[in-house]
Amino acid sequence: MNESPGVVDLLGVLAYAELSAYERMTEDAATLAPSLADRAALSELAVTEYAHFRLLRDRLGELGADPDAAMAPFVAALDAWHAQTRPADWLQALVKTYVGDGIALDFYREAARHLDPSIAKLxxxxxxxxxxxxxxxxxxxxxxxxxxxxxxxxxLWARRLVGEALSQGQQVASARPELALLLMESLGEGQTDLSRLFASLTEAHNKRMTAMGL
Structure with missing residues (x-):
């Protein structure tokens, strides 16, 4: 396997994040959607998440990594995030889908900025x-x-989501040094911590809040 452990970590955490998103959206569609149209629409988005999971799983296999082993280090942190932010109703579920998942996606996208073009494209x-x-x-x-x-x-719910997401992101980065190194490299020379990254993530979060009218 030629890729660095950081790349495998990134694809592993993304794969489990996509699998978790598929499972959560499917559950929310079945239990919280107020209409059949909403249920169908969220279910369709869930199918897209599962397709993304399969792409990541397949790429890990192509790299010579065991997909299950690559995902395993992140199961506890991501499961805890979902357990701590279980929505109580349909609108909370949508805010979590957009705001909570969005800040996590920004986190992973930043880590991929300077990777091999084929990995970054994926x-x-x-x-x-x-x-x-x-x-x-x-x-x-x-x-x-x-x-x-x-x-x-x-x-208030969105603020809780972003706080929990940033906390989980810091825990993941701290626990996986190679993944943290990818983030450091994305920040450029002279950056020795993740503070500016998390400031950038917060700024993107604020834009999403505005888009929702919050």
Whole structure:
């Protein structure tokens, strides 16, 4: 296997993140969606997440890595994140899909910036979230229009999501030095910690909040 452990870590954490997203969206579609149209739309997004998981799993195999072993170090952290941020209703589920998942995607995208072009292209492909973003933004805006008082509680929920996501990201980076090194390299020379990265992630989070009307 020619790729560095950091690359395998990145593809491993992404693969488990996509698998987890598929499972969570499927559950949310079945239990929280207020209409059959919403249930179908979220289920379709879940299928896309599973397709992304398969791409990552296959690439890990091509690199000579065991996909299960590559994902294993991240199972506890990502499962804890989902357990701590289980949505109570449909709008919370959509905010989590857009805001919580979005900041995680930004984190992984940053780590891939200076990788081999073929790996970077794969990461970009699996992190495309335009369809998911449009779906979540439209539904959340409609929900707030129908129930203006929902905006306050959803804003609090989003702040909790970003706090939990940044905490999990720091734990993952600290536990996997090779993955942390990819992040350091993406920051450029002179950067010795992740503070500026997390500031950038927070800025992107604020833009998503604005898009939802929060």
């Amino acid at each position: 990461v970009d492909e699996v992190l495309v979230d335009e369809e998911r973003s449009q779906f979540a933004v439209e539904r959340v805006r409609a929900g707030i229009e129908a129930e203006p008082t929902a905006a306050g509680r959803l804003a």
